[in-house]
Amino acid sequence: MTWKDFPRPLVCLAPMDGITNTAYRRIVRGLSKRTLLFSEFTSVDGLLRSERLRERMDYHPSEHPFFMQLFGNDPQAFAEVSKMVEDRGILGVDINMGCPSKKIVNSQHGSALMKDMDGACRIIESIRNACNLEVSVKTRLGWGNADNLIPFAKSLEAAGTSLVTIHGRTYRQAFKGNANWEPIYELKRNLSIPVVGNGDVQNYSDGIKKTKNLDGFMIGRSAIGNPWVFCNPSERASPSLAERVETAIRHYELLRKFQTEHRALREFRKYLGEYIQGFRHAKEQRKQLMTCEREEDFLYHMREIASWTISDSELAVAN
């Protein structure tokens, strides 16, 4: 099945640097077969230079279909990297045209491409000419306002983009204020390709409410440490505490397959708070887990929490 056959609305995991690596994508896929996955962004220049970075292209077959997100501004580099992505059997590439970070924008990458419509289109055309991959774009409402959103997206469509995702904030807003979906609904009325909305979606039900005339919604921050946000609550009950801690342990173990103990323990802290939210003595447990320097201690504490939650639920049944 390709993403085009996916039921609508499309439900998407947002690309998030340091978060949506293969381990987390597998966790989300394990809970939701229909979620369209996006990798964290990776520099095309870096991918051409570094064999180590190319490990980011490794994935598990269960992740299909997913988009590998790329950033850069050299059309030729995008073409070369896209061929590598295609050779690895990945569905498509998603081009980052929305990152507001100074370092990225100063190199004319990410959000800077919103100010360079011709350059942005050359990237799409170059990928289209080099391979048969699906090309998707993730961008924002615009630089300071949404005035240029429709012409910009129409040019991307004409250049061969097959899906656009719009984060309902401008470059200037970065992450401030509330996401504004109104210009995204208006954009959809002007495009033929699928349009996905992004920004402040809390969970599946909230996404359905916000989707309106769009083709789907994308969830970022609310999904960190909460991979159940993609599940339709009428098809899947919210997870028990035991399921949450078991999933967290499995997630950690997947992360550990490609990271050192030291790095995996640190990286996992980003997800941990959310995974163990609502647990008995969560505050003290979190403090202890967040400072674990040894995997052995970390797993011991996690399993301890799991055993408490099991006895809690047994207690509930007995009562």
Ligand SMILES: Cc1cc2nc3c(=O)[nH]c(=O)nc-3n(C[C@H](O)[C@H](O)[C@H](O)COP(=O)(O)O)c2cc1C
């Ligand atoms: C930690 C973090 C990392 C992010 N990394 C990326 C990235 O690599 N590529 C990208 O297009 N957006 C990135 N984003 C932005 C998200 O994809 C998304 O557009 C944004 O968080 C708004 O959606 P949300 O309100 O559901 O979080 C990142 C956001 C966060 C919080």
